[in-house]
Amino acid sequence: MIARGKHSIRRRLTGMIMLTSTTAVLLTCLGFTASGLFNWHNRLVADLTTIAHVVSANSTAALTFGDRQAAVEVLNTLREKPSIIAAAIYTVPGEPFARYEPNASIRVPRTLLDDGFHDRSDRTELFYPIQLDHQRLGTLYIASDTRDRNSRIKQYGQIAAVIIFFSLFVAFILAARLQRGISGPIVALAGVAAVVSREKAFSTRISHRRMDDGDEIGDLMTGFNSMLAELEQRDQKLLLHQTHLEAMVDSRTAELTVANEELMLAKNAAEKAAAISTQLARESALILNNATDGILGVGLDNRPTFLNPAGVRILGLTLRDFQKKTIHEAVHHSHADGTPWPEEECVNTVAMRRGDPVPVVNDIFWRPDGTSFPVEYSSTPMFDEDGHQLGAVIVFRDVTERRAIERLKGEFVSTVSHELRTPLTSIRGALGLLSSGLLGPIAEKGQRMLEIAVTNTDRLVRLINDILDLERIESGKVELTRGTVDAQVVLDQAREGLQSIADQAGIQIVTEPATGSLWGDSDRVIQTLTNLIGNAIKFSPAGTTVTIGGTAGAEDFTFRVTDEGRGVPDDKLDSIFQRFSQIDASDSRDKGGSGLGLAICESIVTAHGGRIWAEKNDPVGTRLQFTIPLAVRSTSSLVTIESPAPAVSAVLRKDGAPSVLVIEDDTDLARVMTTALQRHGLRTFHTASGIEAVRLCMQHEPSLIVLDLGLPDLDGYEVVRSLRESEALRSVPLLVYSALDVGSADQSRLRLGTTEFLTKSRCSLADFEAQVVRLVGTVTNEKDSQHAA
């Protein structure tokens, strides 16, 4: 490295100078040679042209007069020009006329070429026309020896070689001297740099006379020196730091070792946790994927977030198929009868908003292909650690098969029961006739047997009736005829029915006072109370008391039936409401119960939207309680929204409250409707006759008319036509509440004032009430504004 470095820059500089000067000299020589040859060729052409011109002019007469001797004489004058090595004169047809061939080895050509110059390797030939008075006489041929040119090139080459050699020599000497000025300082610099890098002797400095010159090399060396000074300074500082650093490194290493161990521990723990988490995630995925129930995650916007494979199978659509739809829009958009179901009323949405779980057992989901299936589901909200709601999880199950089995079972039971009831009625009738003695006297022993038969037949009939009753309630075949029910009234009625039985059993029935207006089917409520009180009497020893009563809560009224009997074991408190459930297997025979009484009670209470339960009475006995909704709830929206201000009403109504005329030929339904409307503070009239209805309208001018179309005398259309004839009645609001859908053509025939149409099977009683309240509100509002004007 150092040896090459010492000579490299010198050699390179010298080489560069030599190469430059050699190239220059070579190019110069080439230029001179080329221009010399060019000039030489031009001169040759000019010379030959001149010679050809003179010779051809001189040979015209010889040609003209056919004088070969004269022609040869003319050609022989070319001896003066040694470079002309051959010449000839040809006649016009191309025959040689005279030749000049001084060198025997060079012959003139036998045939003519075109006029002009023709270059051969060793000579240049010229064919020149011989003319006289614009007439061609013949052709002159002259050949000039051009070996002269080759020798000339060689001569030039020799001269060039001498020049190049000499110039290289001079250049070498000059370069050797001149390059020292450049390479000397650099070599010195390189030497110092080598020493510094090898021995780390940063105190070394360059000293050179060129440093004072102020050119770039001088600057370089000065810069190098200052760099060395800087390095020396740093080196010393570094040395100082080094000792300090070693101490620091030692302490840091110790700290790091400790930290490292801690990190390793933490890392192991984290890995373990990650493994567990992975395992959990895998198990969760397995559970989700293998669950037979559909599991559907929804966000707060009611849009799906995940759907497990079972869910995909059941719903017939994947998560992607939901697109932008909410759960409700995708699978829950309509009621079972196909009518649209607004999302605001959807139980899922409600559950989400409330943030509490809502189990649903009687609903349907819709598939994308338009089919629906019965479903049981529960919607459970999800919360994060901070208690913020993230969405909800809906677990659902297709219960089509179960429903089908239940229906089959129900049908089976009902068919069997009906088939049994007919023969049983005959048996009971026959036994009754026999035991009454109308058919003849019967021995006392036989009479006892007959009474046993009658008692057991009665029991069998009751059992079958209970079975049918329960089946009808549970299958929804029994419509509750709800109305406002006074709690005290039903309690008293139930007691009256059982008083004789209680007396026979030696049981005292105590009725506590109860205040409350219920919203329910009074017959069914009485049936429930009767069942419970009957049970209490049955299972209480003589001399004890059965206490009945109830209290009103915020939304419900709670009935209580308490006995002092043997009580129900704790583990049976829940199961006693199951069918054919008896505390002892012997009970049914002893007490003559069907085992269905409590099951029926539960069905009735549940149908009312209440609940029933049993608990131990202190110190002995059992207390059975059930709830029925109150008729007027403090939270009822219908009343608070639609109730008109009393002051205004008083002015506008003839008799105070707004009046509604109900025209309905089904008296039971009419009773339900009027009872319901009375709850809203409305006065109601009822008639089943169209003629009577028209008369009542004329007389009272009701605030609203509720009209059924199928009436025994005048039908609905005729009633409307009659009412239209009266100026006062033409603008009365009308609610057509019929069993049939009314077509648009028919609707026009039924209009009075504001007219609305409801179909009985398509709307609930609540819908009906809401519509009535709205229409009454409309009319009162209209009257308000008229009054204000």
Place this chain on the structure above:
Amino acid sequence: MAFLKRTTRAGQTRRASSRFIVFAVVAAGLSARSALAQTVADEYQVKAAYILNFARFVEWPSDSLPASSPITIALVGNDPFNGSLEQALRGRSVNGHAIHFRYVRWNDVLTQYQIIFISAAEEPHLPEILRLIGSESVLTVSDIERFSLRGGIIEFSMVGNRVRFDINRSPAIAARLTISSKLLSVARAVHEDTSR
């Protein structure tokens, strides 16, 4: 240039050449057609061609031959060419001058012509003809014996089968005719004597 100076010389010995080649050269000067058509040429046909070519190597003073005026060649006496001279000259031109031809008698005014050929039959009248011409610019040509020595300018002579000619420069100079050195170089002999 030195080597050109020897183009004019006199009294050279000449090699004999075949009559065919002479004819071929002459024929080329006249017409490629006729040269190829004929194989044997008459002596006077050669001479007729020579007479035309003499006009090419001789310059007349401009006062006797203005530019673009015709050169008239006259045949004095009977016609030894048997019509071939007239034929050879018909439609020709030399140096921009058209060539005309006349048959004349010795006592016609001969000075109006640029070239006259004096038939050998007119030899008795020769002195009178040359006297009448005097120093006028007329090129005299004849094949009369010793014509060039008796005051004529160009004399045809036969060397074997070949037609040659001698030139006497003195009467030509007197007549202010410039004869090209090239013509002189191919003459058999050039005289400069002054016999008249």
